[in-house]
Amino acid sequence: MTTETAPSPTSSDSPPPHGEPRVVDVLVVGGGSASETAGPRAAAAGLSVAVVEGSLVGGECPFWACVPSKAMLLAAHGHRRSGSDDHDAAWAWALRRRTDATAGRDDSGKADGLRAAGVELVRGWASVERDDAGGGLARVRRGGGSPDDPGELVDVLRWRTLVLATGSAPAAPPVDGLDDVATWTSDEALSSDHRPASLLVLGGGAVGCELAQVYASFGVRTTLVETAPRLLASENPSVGDAVAQALTGTGVDVRTGVTASRARADGDGVVLELDDGSEVTGERVLLASGRRPRLECVQTLGFDTTGAGALAVDDRYRVLADGRPLDDVYAVGDVNGRAPYTHGANYQARVVADALVGRPREGDETGMPRAVYVDPPVLATGLSADGAREAGHDVVVATQASSDTGRAHVERYDGPGTVELVVDAASGVLLGASVVGPEADSWGGELVLAVRGRLDVELLAEVVHPFPAWGELLLPAAEDARDQVRARRGDEQPGGGAEQPAHTA
Amino acid sequence: MTTETAPSPTSSDSPPPHGEPRVVDVLVVGGGSASETAGPRAAAAGLSVAVVEGSLVGGECPFWACVPSKAMLLAAHGHRRSGSDDHDAAWAWALRRRTDATAGRDDSGKADGLRAAGVELVRGWASVERDDAGGGLARVRRGGGSPDDPGELVDVLRWRTLVLATGSAPAAPPVDGLDDVATWTSDEALSSDHRPASLLVLGGGAVGCELAQVYASFGVRTTLVETAPRLLASENPSVGDAVAQALTGTGVDVRTGVTASRARADGDGVVLELDDGSEVTGERVLLASGRRPRLECVQTLGFDTTGAGALAVDDRYRVLADGRPLDDVYAVGDVNGRAPYTHGANYQARVVADALVGRPREGDETGMPRAVYVDPPVLATGLSADGAREAGHDVVVATQASSDTGRAHVERYDGPGTVELVVDAASGVLLGASVVGPEADSWGGELVLAVRGRLDVELLAEVVHPFPAWGELLLPAAEDARDQVRARRGDEQPGGGAEQPAHTA
Known part of the structure; x- marks a missing residue:
């Protein structure tokens, strides 16, 4: 047990202020x-x-991070869908939503x-x-x-x-001059009522992507700078591509593969010098590159x-x-x-x-989900394709980059919809997955269970999703991955080609 | 193989109109x-x-059933949430959505x-x-x-x-007089542009519940009559209760546990006599009791x-x-x-x-999902608690009847949210599940996989859902079911009571 050897409370070297501790x-x-x-x-x-x-x-989540961020994101999504260009009124409403969600930080x-x-x-x-x-x-x-x-x-x-x-x-990135210009941490951005005219977002991870979409939705000229070649760079490439498409569609100027080398004040605003020789400007820099x-x-x-x-x-x-x-x-x-x-x-x-309470055990973070609540949301779990290869797995990867399903048809949705499954070629076990699309934080839960449970793609390809639910997007990728694994094992070509149908002459 | 014994095409006893078939x-x-x-x-x-x-x-689905129904449901949900009482305009918009979704039945x-x-x-x-x-x-x-x-x-x-x-x-129920009054099948309801002033819905299954909510949302005085004591009577009781709450909230007069014994015309409308002696009236009867x-x-x-x-x-x-x-x-x-x-x-x-194509196998419908696209939607899979008991299982049932989770807080949602898990007490395997709540048709997919894969509730209780996703509603029920199974096995009381924590004196 954890504390059987704990000593009796007598060894304090400085007396407590109120008697024995x-x-x-x-x-x-x-x-x-x-x-x-x-x-x-x-x-x-x-x-x-x-x-x-x-x-x-x-802690951070309900007052300075997840909850105000999600409240602002929901308000932003609603505002965009309304088609209104009255950003002032929408912003005021979003702030009320945020105050409600954070209980006024009480x-x-x-x-x-x-x-x-x-x-x-x-x-x-x-x-x-x-x-x-x-x-x-x-x-x-x-x-x-x-x-x-x-x-x-x-x-x-x-x-x-x-x-x-x-x-x-929040931690500031090592960019010369950042101390001398107007910056926000994400905590500050999510507690300030100020809506800048323009914003420079430093960092294309979850926080940077979410807040870039929030501000851009309310008419803020928003530029996002990310050093990696893609947004959400540790995820499968289809994720970053889909989110870039979503952010660009919201009006964000997405700059990937460039690094801010220096910040300087310019009048009331900030200039960020990028290492490709270009410059981007904004009223303020949002530091979203790490904690x-x-x-x-x-x-x-x-x-x-x-x-x-x-x-x-x-x-x-x-x-x-x-x-x-x-x-x-x-x-x-x-x-x-x-x-x-x-x-x-x-x-x-x-x-x-x-x-x-007497039941020691190891944690198993195999399927730990990673969500990004942009619109449409992202859910990733387990290993990326690159991560799986680095871990020594021989993998098959099945991708689907279409939102074409019954639900999309009914909802007239034509935005991003991607599924990427990373499967161990030898065992058929799902090692990781990423999905982007409407309600992906909900229907992706099935993949979290699959990765955590080390389930076989043969089973995943057999799972039926109700028509017309978004989860139907998973089937083509699951069948593709299953067929690839079968082909690797040599028991059948994808599409049944190795075994001749009995009907044909 | 399936047709190795098929004869050559010579045995037709009546000549085809255009030569040999x-x-x-x-x-x-x-x-x-x-x-x-x-x-x-x-x-x-x-x-x-x-x-x-x-x-x-x-077939039926894209033109007369699921797709027009879902298009009307989505339009109805949007109309309710808008708070507008301009039902005429909303109805016209819904019909356009329906026409789009059904491609004008082309x-x-x-x-x-x-x-x-x-x-x-x-x-x-x-x-x-x-x-x-x-x-x-x-x-x-x-x-x-x-x-x-x-x-x-x-x-x-x-x-x-x-x-x-x-x-x-569609099949009409055996109610005297139905032939002599104005009726709609669901196909007719979903292709007519007419919005009646009032509607009598016969049947509280998926179709009846969905269409009752559609019409009530557009200001139609709607009465639903269901013989069983609950809506969606073959599902766990929590499902019918939650959907009744949702329909009642939309203005539907939900009558369960009564049977229509006779229909008669009355002026321009219809009177349904119920077997509890009461009568309900409407412009038209929607037959939603079966196919x-x-x-x-x-x-x-x-x-x-x-x-x-x-x-x-x-x-x-x-x-x-x-x-x-x-x-x-x-x-x-x-x-x-x-x-x-x-x-x-x-x-x-x-x-x-x-x-x-040469790969004969048995189908496995163990986890076949059953969805109802009312607002909030329903997803059920596998056996109900009663069904599991009838099938001879000793079951533990874990229920949660609260939508209280991070997402509900952020979205200010206070409608129904129920989870019911039916677990085989001996094996710990999930036999069935039902969920009702926002996006339940998406996050319930995890339970479809679990039932289909015959997964253990020990695993389900270990699955992590991203904060704040609706799927977080599953954890309390999964942990409850796990603890009940453990208690049945005698290895631990729920809450860890059987094994004393090492800390306590």
């Missing part, structure tokens, strides 16, 4: 969604659980939810110590609000098991980190120190860098909660 | 979607294929599609003969347009393998039929005669009554096409 079975540092998942589950099993959070309970409902589940909430920033034998202290400070200004020490807790769920913060894990609370503890600056963990999400997992320290969510999504944090938190 | 490897009677699936696949493998169709190529594109795939299209109504040794003739008549008025003999073909795909026709398989073309052949009047087939969709499958006659789609959906016909046609 309280002891909790589980201390979660960071009140984001992982804490909302793991905390109540551990408490329900009879453990004492405290969550320390210096900002808003719920986290009291979420705080109440934790408490109702039997989880103690401690407001403040924790700095953590760990005893050599396991367990340790957490000092909680308030007022400063950041590690650099530690504020007043308000609480000290002794923990038996520590769950680090401190998340991540960095938040490690401040454990910076003195010498835990192992990854090359990307995340906490290194094993498959049970135990933090590594000198290459060995600690039985009393877990890290879940963005801070371990493995699956930096709200649903990734929640999944890892479920695995850790199982361990906390 | 042409011989085709495969004759498909009925030009609906099954023919569009099986015909091109057989032709691609080198077989000669002819399709006989007396009405529109494409099937030339579909006919061209068959021909481009190498399939011969013969316009007319077939009557089929079969030789004792296998194979047979088909006489094609035109002009009459129905079996009662056979019209002119225009062609005779000799077939080696016959695929019956003749579909179904009957179309067997006219083979009525003299003595094939076996089911109690419901469909052609009896084995699991390879070979037609039975005296209880034994014929190697040269298949029946797919509505005419065999097994999976009376367009996607059911297409699936069966794929299985038969495999047999035609």
Whole structure:
């Protein structure tokens, strides 16, 4: 078990401000969604659980990231479909939607939810110590609000098991001059009411693509700059191509394969110099090129980190120190860098909660979905074709680049619709998949299950989708992949050519 | 193989009108979607294929059923969400959408599609003969347009393998007086431009529910009468309850558990007398209580039929005669009554096409989806809870009756959202599932795969859905079902109670 060797709470080297520190079975540092998942589950099993959070309970997602982004995206999609060019009114409506969705950044409902589940909430920033034998202290400070200004020490807790769920913060790319021009992080963009006349989006990942489409939809002249040759560069090429088509259709000037080398102010705006010699201009730069894990609370503890600056963990999400997992320290969510999504944090938190209540197991992120909520949305899971080849698989790839199906006909939809299946040629197992199209974040779930369950493409090609549902787009690709695998095995050519039909002379 | 014993084409007992009959490897009677699936696949493998169709190529679905219904439903949903009460304008727009979706009931594109795939299209109504040794003739008549008025003999073909795909026709329920009042079949409702002031819908299955919601959305006073205690009575109870909530919210007067005993004209309208003593009135009755398989073309052949009047087939969709499958006659789609959906016909046609090209196999309809495109839509697959118990399974049932998830929060959705999972208690295998909610026809596809693949609920509870996608609604039910199965097995109480956490004293 995780904390059988935890010492009794006597070894504190600095006295707590309010007498002997309280002891909790589980201390979660960071009140984001992982804490909302793991905390109540551990408490329900009879453990004492405290969550320390210096900002808003719920974390980035409901207040500064996913939720306001999705609210703005939905408003943007609605505005585009309305055909109206009254961007001012639509923007004002979108801001109201965003305020509703983020509850005006009031986290009291979420705080109440934790408490109702039997989880103690401690407001403040924790700095953590760990005893050599396991367990340790957490000092909680308030007022400063950041590690650099530690504020007043308000609480000290002794923990038996520590769950680090401190998340991540926006990171600026290394572009000369960015400090001297007007920039937004994604958090700032998603909390500001200002609609710039023009915007330079740095980064063509999920955040950059989503926010570029949001602003362009409301009439903002939007330029997106991405160093990789394609948007969403780690996904199958069909994904980036489809999203580029969607963004271009929304009016975004998509610049891929170029890198911003320098930023400079120009009047009230910004000029970005690109490494192809061209320049792009805008009122402001939106930094959407990455985030960095938040490690401040454990910076003195010498835990192992990854090359990307995340906490290194094993498959049970135990933090590594000198290459060995600690039985009393877990890290879940963005801070371990493995699956930096709200649903990734929640999944890892479920695995850790199982361990906390006596059912330790490894997480399996084989099918972890990656969604991008542009219009139409993207869902990807498992390995890309290139990733599968790099991992040593002999793969067959089946692609379909058409939205032509019964549903598209009924809805008169003629936008992007792509399916790409990556299948292990030897076993027929689906290794990865990506889909783009209306409701793809819904019907792509079938592929998440298939990748996670290591299912055979023979089965996938047998699955029936209701007419006329968008999922019917999957059949041609599944049959193609199945036929390719069969052909590789030599038991039949695609289309049945190897085995002559009995009818023909 | 299917037709190795087919005789040479010499045994015709009545001379064809244009010389010796042409011989085709495969004759498909009925030009609906099954023919569009099986015909091109057989032709691609080198077989000669002819399709006989007396009405529109494409069949019911694109012109009289699914497609116009879905077009009207989409228009109705849009109209409701607009909040407009200008029903006249919205109706006119809906009719335009319907006309677009049905191509004005012009099937030339579909006919061209068959021909481009190498399939011969013969316009007319077939009557089929079969030789004792296998194979047979088909006489094609035109002009009459129905079996009662056979019209002119225009062609005779000799077939080696016959695929019956003749579909179904609306059937009226046995209610006294229905012949003397104004009625619509669903086909008529979906081709008429008339919007009645009020409508009585007889039947609470998929067609009745869909059309009731369509008409009510456009301001038609709509009453739905269903004999069973619930709408969609063969599904899990949560489905009918959710759809009743949705229809009632659209203004439909939903009467379940009552049977129409008599219809009578009253002025310009209709009175339906119900067996609870009450009466309901409307301008017209929409007959939505069932369809009957179309067997006219083979009525003299003595094939076996089911109690419901469909052609009896084995699991390879070979037609039975005296209880034994014929190697040269298949029946797919509505005419065999097994999976009376367009996607059911297409699936069966794929299985038969495999047999035609030398890869005979059994169909597996374990996970066949059943969709209802009301708003929010329904997807069901596999066994209902009652059906599973009747089949002898010891089941655990996990239900969730809440749409509370991240997506609902972002979209401010507070309508129905239900998940019901039916799991074999002994094996943990998912036997069936039903979901109702936004995009349920998309995210429910995961459950179709799970039922078809006989997957374990342990796996389903591990599947991660992207935040905030509607599929997140599945997790609580999957975890509940998993915990119930574990508890039955005695290896753990739900919530981890059987095994004490290591932390607690």
